Amino acid sequence: MNVMAKAEKKISSAFIYFFGSFGGILFGYDIGVMTGALPFLQADWHLENAASLVGWITSAVMFGAIFGGALAGQLSDKFGRRKMILMSAIVFMVFSVLSGVSPDMGEASAYYLIIVRMLLGLAVGAASALVPAYMSEMAPAKARGRLSGLNQMMIVSGMLLSYVVDFLLKDLPGEWAWRLMLGLAAVPALILFLGVLRLPESPRFLLRKGDEAQARKVLSYIRKNPAEIDQELASIKETAKEERQANQKTSWSTLFSDKYRYLVIAGVGVAAFQQFQGANAIFYYIPLIVQKATGQAASSNLMWPIVQGVILVVGSLVYMWIADKFNRRTLLMVGGAVMGLSFILPAVINWMIPNMNPMTIVVFLCIYVAFYSFTWAPLTWVLVGEIFPLAIRGRASGLASSFNWIGSWLVGLIFPIMTASMPQEAVFAIFGIICILGVIFVKTCVPETRGHTLEEIEEQGTNHGRVKASNPEN
Structure with a gap:
């Protein structure tokens, strides 16, 4: 236990904020990757005159995200922000690979890819909901504005990364180009998973579960002043109490x-x-x-x-x-x-x-x-x-x-x-x-x-x- 505590204490606030917001890379990459993949996919599957199928393949991720965000929000209150971000990374990896290996079965291929991308959208929606929540609960109040900008920076950086990957792969044979573009989305998801393995849970979630000692330890990684830690713990407790009362009175x-x-x-x-x-x-x-x-x-x-x-x-x-x-x-x-x-x-x-x-x-x-x-x-x-x-x-x-x-x-x-x-x-x-x-x-x-x-x-x-x-x- 002492060895684990010493290992945990080596986690820097920069590491926590970087990987805490890294989920935005996944969100941004998947927004952007279809931009380059679509022309090759259309040519490979002869979809040039199938506007509705093209629209569904492109938008399926957003359709899944509608439900992924709501589902992740509820589950994160039960299992924690960190565990749900890890789960989102796994889902993202699996369905990115499945997108890249879509079977060539004529029109049925399009429906396969639509379903896979809807399931991928669950992870995209979850990341879009979980990352800001985790960051807001870890960041000091005076830094929340800048850190909300960090989340936006991660999203647009993910988009730019996908555009660069698309450009670099464009000279491959058509089928290989779009498959690699979609499948390589698993790489940032793997990086996120490995990074989040070392992240602590949100102190707010820990307090809600009654683990004040661990919540204090997590705050010690990202707050320098012991008095500030005591004040924040008291504030989190009071806010949690007000939220419980509010939720009981509202519909x-x-x-x-x-x-x-x-x-x-x-x-x-x-x-x-x-x-x-x-x-x-x-x-x-x-x-x-x-x-x-x-x-x-x-x-x-x-x-x-x-x-x-x-x-x-x-x-x-x-x-x-x-x-x-x-x-x-x-x-x-x-x-x-x-x-x-x-x-x-x-x-x-x-x-x-x-x-x-x-x-x-x-x-x-x-x-x-x-x-x-x-x-x-x-x-x-x-x-x-x-x-x-x-x-x-x-x-x-x-x-x-x-x-x-x-x-x-x-x-x-x-x-x-x-x-x-x-x-x-x-x-x-x-x-x-x-x-x-x-x-x-x-x-x-x-x-x-x-x-x-x-x-x-x-x-x-x-x-x-x-x-x-x-x-x-x-």
Whole structure:
């Protein structure tokens, strides 16, 4: 036991934060890998004219993630954050390999891959829910903003990694290219599994299970001041007590009572708009978008995903720099306005100048990704983490996550169907209108959370509910 304790004490806070957030790499890799694999898969399985099957193969992961996040959240309360992250890594490894070895059975192959990717989505959804929860419970309060940026950095780094892997494998024979692209997702999952084996359990979970001695030991790895450890233990105990009381008094209907409806609509609405604005249409289909715009084969356009990935990484660094310098609403509205114009302007220019350079739309998509990367991409989850009062936080956060994954799934599913039936510029113009509607939504329905305590934010929602109740015509 003493030997184990000494070994555990060698764990540095940097190691804990790195591997605690490394699950974001898995999330990001699987978002990005299909971008490069899809052109080769389409050619190998002759799916060029099967838009609905292509949409399902691409979006199946997001469909599984809808359920994976909710399931992992409940199981992690029973078994612990660390064990569920380990389980997610195993599931991710298994189904990544099974994706890469998909049998060639004609149309049945597509259905096999859809089912396997749905099961893979369980792990993706679990990672997206477990990593932020683990990080928020391990990080000191003063570092939570930066560490939320670290999670975003891991996600976009995973996307960039998948784009680079796709590019490096593009000259292999078509069948080998897409199989290796999908199968190599098992490598970061293995790294995550080996790293998390050495991670301690969350002190919050340990306290909930009554193991205060182990919780204190874990906090000693990541907190320097003994007085700070005592204060945090007391705070965790008090918060856990309040949450138990809150959960006993609330139900799903509580979310839509006059007291909480305003904040629930704000948080869930922002989470939904983030996906319905069409970002994943770019991330999943950029080679096909360039192919349709220029006539060049999608498999020869795999440099463009790397360009998008670099923009995303730079944008996440910009966000970490400006996160606490500007109001949340300001960044969301400016970002949404530029994103909307980036989608709408190509359609307007194409209408005014029918022979415009086909790469114009790709340039505007890069502008969209740049503004998305430091506004809606990270701020959605910062705002969702701040806006829900304690009494409804668990249920409301789960609802927001579900709507976000539903939006991601639908965009991935319907984009190839839409582009098969109408001009690409028109499809993006529709997403542009949704971006503008998102700006209006933030302006009219979302309170400012920067610089406010959680209690002050809750009071804003309560006061808004009282005003609405007393002035129903408003």
